[in-house]
Amino acid sequence: MKPLKIALWSELSDRKPIPVLVEGIDLVIIRWDEQVSVLYGRCKHRGALMADGVVEGDNIICGVHGWDYRLASGVSAYNNSEALDKFQSWVEADGLYVDVDEILAWKHQHPQPYDRTAYQGAYADLHGTIEEPSTQYIHQLAREGLSKVGHHGPVAAMGVPAPTLPQWDDLQFVTAQLARLPQLDDVSVGTELVIGPRAKQPLKLDIPLFVSDMSFGALSEEAKVALAKGAELAGTGICSGEGGMLPEEQAANGRYFYELASALGQTHTFLNTLGVTQSIPTQR
Numbered sequence: 001m002k003p004l005k006i007a008l009w010s011e012l013s014d015r016k017p018i019p020v021l022v023e024g025i026d027l028v029i030i031r032w033d034e035q036v037s038v039l040y041g042r043c044k045h046r047g048a049l050m051a052d053g054v055v056e057g058d059n060i061i062c063g064v065h066g067w068d069y070r071l072a073s074g075v076s077a078y079n080n081s082e083a084l085d086k087f088q089s090w091v092e093a094d095g096l097y098v099d100v101d102e103i104l105a106w107k108h109q110h111p112q113p114y115d116r117t118a119y120q121g122a123y124a125d126l127h128g129t130i131e132e133p134s135t136q137y138i139h140q141l142a143r144e145g146l147s148k149v150g151h152h153g154p155v156a157a158m159g160v161p162a163p164t165l166p167q168w169d170d171l172q173f174v175t176a177q178l179a180r181l182p183q184l185d186d187v188s189v190g191t192e193l194v195i196g197p198r199a200k201q202p203l204k205l206d207i208p209l210f211v212s213d214m215s216f217g218a219l220s221e222e223a224k225v226a227l228a229k230g231a232e233l234a235g236t237g238i239c240s241g242e243g244g245m246l247p248e249e250q251a252a253n254g255r256y257f258y259e260l261a262s263a264l265g266q267t268h269t270f271l272n273t274l275g276v277t278q279s280i281p282t283q284r
């Protein structure tokens with residue numbers, strides 16, 4: 001045993017959590033009346049310092065989200081599987097002592113990840129929760145900015161994993177087989193497509209492809225305008241997506257497809273600005 005004085009008993013306020021760092025381990029001292037506990041000093045939820053919490057009745061309450069631990073045992077009355085380990089402590093000649101050997105043995109079993117010299121130091125939330133899976137990513141951005149992910153950050157298509165989307169190799173163009181004989185390789189063939197050939201204003205595309213629906217916001221202005229221009233050069237159109245739309249994008253392409261998203265409350269007035277005359281179906 002290696003005793004270490006961590007506080008003066010006469011200076012410990014009643015029911016006020018006190019932090020102390022021993023061998024790199026955060027501890028919290030709580031005195032209530034003539035009793036005292038020295039508990040592991042970090043909340044089992046997300047590692048907040050319990051010394052920043054408060055004592056209510058028989059419990060110390062984490063100041064961040066309110067997890068509770070019994071003063072006497074460190075065990076949560078709400079959920080007994082949540083417990084702050086309790087260390088031996090004793091009072092001797094106005095000194096409050098702990099056993100350094102016990103704390104070192106505990107440290108060996110529970111290596112601590114906190115680096116007080118790093119970003120957020122003692123207050124880092126190092127593991128987050130299942131409910132908030134983006135916390136670590138937000139911290140990374142706050143710490144490193146966009147230096148490791150590029151100017152636009154990580155790019156994902158509306159949360160759809162790219163490998164599950166159709167690939168170019170999945171497309172098969174059956175140009176002619178039985179009804180018409182296939183042409184030889186060097187014969188040029190038309191790729192144009194007319195949708196609604198008897199409509200007042202048929203949609204004519206030079207190729208049977210268009211740039212699909214990703215709205216401004218999901219994609220940047222630069223990306224949307226570049227795609228609109230590229231589609232125009234290829235003789236095809238681009239779709240608005242269901243979110244924000246850019247006048248610059250519409251100006252850059254003569255075949256602007258408007259995605260009528262029922263949830264977004266688009267109006268006749270808006271459709272008229274696009275030259276669209278059909279009515280909007282309503283649901284009751």
Ligand code: FES
Nearest residue numbers: 043045046062065
């Ligand atoms: S960190 Fe303590 S309750 Fe959430």
